[in-house]
Amino acid sequence: MIYTVTFNPSIDYVIKVDNFIPGTVNRVAYDNKYAGGKGINVSRVLNNLGVESKALGFIGGFTGAFIETSLQQEGVETDFVTVNGDTRINVKLKSNEETEINGAGPNILPDDLNKLFEKINSLDSEDFLILAGNVQSSLPRDIYSRIQGNLEGKGVKIVVDTTGEALVSTLKYKPFLIKPNNHELSEIFNVQINTKEEIIHYAQKLREMGAQNVIISMAGEGALLVSEEGAFHASAPKGEVKNSVGAGDSLIAGFLASYSKTLDISLAFKLGVASGSATAFSMDLCKMEEVENLLPQVSVTKI
Known part of the structure; x- marks a missing residue:
């Protein structure tokens, strides 16, 4: 089974305003509400690709109830810990520019955290x-590492999607997959990275530090995968980018949807890149048909 953990879920309230003008009354052209958060995005895409998962994390209040209900209506299995306080609402304003206003989320008490640990x-x-996304200030900064430590020796394949020191601190537990982009890779090693060869070099360093598989996303230039089987480049499909939310989560979901069935890392990489691109080209997370339409455009080459 694939499990996703979203420590700080959200209702993503997406609104489109033509020619937004601050300080005035603006009329909404359309709006939508989605269950959000990086782990939840992974579960939703897995469901769209016909793969079961279980969404874990913390929810509370009427907003948390909306998230649980909407996921279950889509067909996503959930097993959240219910906490005091309301799950946050994130506003995504799409106009001439894209603006985000993100809520803080409820406080998580030690007893809440212990309930999550029992499930994991x-x-x-x-x-x-899959451990992904923002962690509330009420949680320990090393929460990802603590979960990995609790599972050490059990053989669970852990995917970590975070950045900076929080990511580096997890490497000693040998995560199955990590997914920094090229800019985050530069920040980790405090260097300027300009070429694919340099990206592969520093991705290999992350493997030497413990990561089993490293995917580096490079926007329109595709993505690189560095694993024990070598380095691979996947080309990026062509299309109009409409959505910046959830593309990386979709890449992870597509990768796991394939790998969990085939254990073929190259095929998994191809489906992951197609899934990430399909989300970027749509207004919501990708659907199976959209991914299948892009698959012929993704070429995976061993370097």
Whole structure:
């Protein structure tokens, strides 16, 4: 089973305003509300690709109830810990420019965290666990590492999607997959990275530090995968970028949807890149048909 953890879920309230003008009354052209958060995005895309997962994390209040209900209506299995306080609302304003206003989320008490640990600690070598996204200030800064430490020796394949020191601190536990982009890779090593060769070099350093597989996304230039099988480049499909939310989460979902069935890392990489691009080219997270339409455009080459 694939499990996703979203520590700080949100209702993503997406509104489109033609020619937004601050300080005046603006009329909404259209709006939508989605269950949001990086782990939840992964679960939603997995569901769209016909792969089961279970969404874990913390929810609270009427906003949390909306998230749980909407996921279940889509067909996503959930097992959240209910906390005091309301799950946050993030506003995504799409106009001449894209503006985001993100809520803070509820406080998480030690007892809440222990309940989540109890759910996670039952995982074994047949399972994948995705740890992704923002962590509330009420949670320990090393929460990802603590979860990895609790599962050490159980063979759980853990995917970590975070940045900076929070990512580096997880490497000693040998995560199955990490996914920094080229800019985040530069920040980790405090260097300027300009070429594919340099990206591969520093991705290999992350492997030497413990990561089993490293995917580096490069926007329109595609993505690179560095694993024990070598380095691979995937070309980026052509299309109009409409949505900056969830493309990286979709890449992870597409990768796991394939790898969990085939154990073929090259095929998984191809489906991951197609899924990430399909989300970028749509107004919501990608659907199966959209991914399948882009697959012929993705060429994976071993370097």
